[in-house]
Amino acid sequence: MSLSFDLFWSFRSPYSYLLLPRVVELVATHDVICNVRIVYPIAVRQADFFVKVDPLWAFYLMKDTYRTAEFLGVPYRWPSPDPVVMDPATRLYPAEQPYIHRLSMLGVAATEAGQGLAFIRAVSHTIWSGTVDHWHEGDHLAQAAARAGLDLASLDAAIAADPDHYRAAIETNQTAQRASGHYGVPLMAVDGEPFFGQDRFDQLVWRLKQKGLQAR
Template sequence: MTAAIDFYFDFSSPYGYFASTRIDELAQKYGRIVSWHPILLGVVFKTTGSAPLPQLPLKGDYAWRDFERTARFHGIEYHRPTHFPLPTTQAARAVLWLQNHHGEDLAAAFAKAVYHAFFVEDVNIAEPAELVKLADALGIDGRAMDAGASSPQIKEQLKAEIEVAMAKGVFGSPFVIIDGEPFWGFDRFDQIEAHLKSGRPTALRAVAPPDTSKEKKPA
């Protein structure tokens, strides 16, 4: 059986949102499935010492410009959110609860709905009531999801999932691992497709070592 594509994302990540609109289609093209893994960049940043791009000196203004430019270039709907960054913990926990109780497909559909609500409709997804509405629209019992996402079990599961992700080298969103090969960022999707197309552990051209066979040897 072909290995799944591991897709790590944080709902506060614009590039993660862009990737979420493409990852399933790309996987299906090459006969793969996607395992969606919600993470919290705030936890990761405590290890890497980083911060949300718009909050970084000099990089911030560029990042906002690049979000809009990237969306236009790829034909992806995007609206700069009013509330940014914001806590995404409850949304991440909700995805895990849905995976446990309703399966991967519905959980992924919910994740896409959350991303669209935040980066297109400017919905404050940090509000549990908004997540309930999104769930209800998909035929999910939103109140049951909210209660389940707030349970100690799911809280511990998210914590453990993030620890496992970081142990695998995940440090950003989107982060994709295929056949053990890591790819960070939406701008790596061409390389991801090259990898999938080749069917080899890595599709990137390796630089051959210099030929030293003709070098003079010391007398």
């Protein structure tokens, strides 16, 4: 039986994006299953998070993500537009968001179609790599979905037919995320043991090898 791990993942997290090439390679080269579990970013789950956090948090985040991308050799640019829109006057994140809810539900729909990892890899590259401008316009997302073997219009239609199902799936993932031992992303979990952050990937692989991980 193949080993498996949960990947709690957000479309707004730069570290989630920076992790993905290694996860994709791991799954391609080893007998292991990645269970993609889409969650909302902390700014949606906790709208005042960035008001309360020390300003150095955001400063370090920007410096570290660009440095990490350079170290890993991953193309990276903060996306325009940001997948989560902030009110610049209050630094709060309003409940009405034009992008993140659709993206998150699309991630769930792709996962249910059996292409979750391929979809989040393709879409996050479109959003975060800096290779396209205005990722939300034109056919950028449709092309990303096609690279994952999916049809964007079909995914959108499934969501429109039963949006409550996809919202509930995200809520279920967020409950499971906390039950795994952390609230942040990217979070990987194996048999209830959490590995938080892209810099814990090597420890995840180490643990999987202890559990019998085999190359394909």
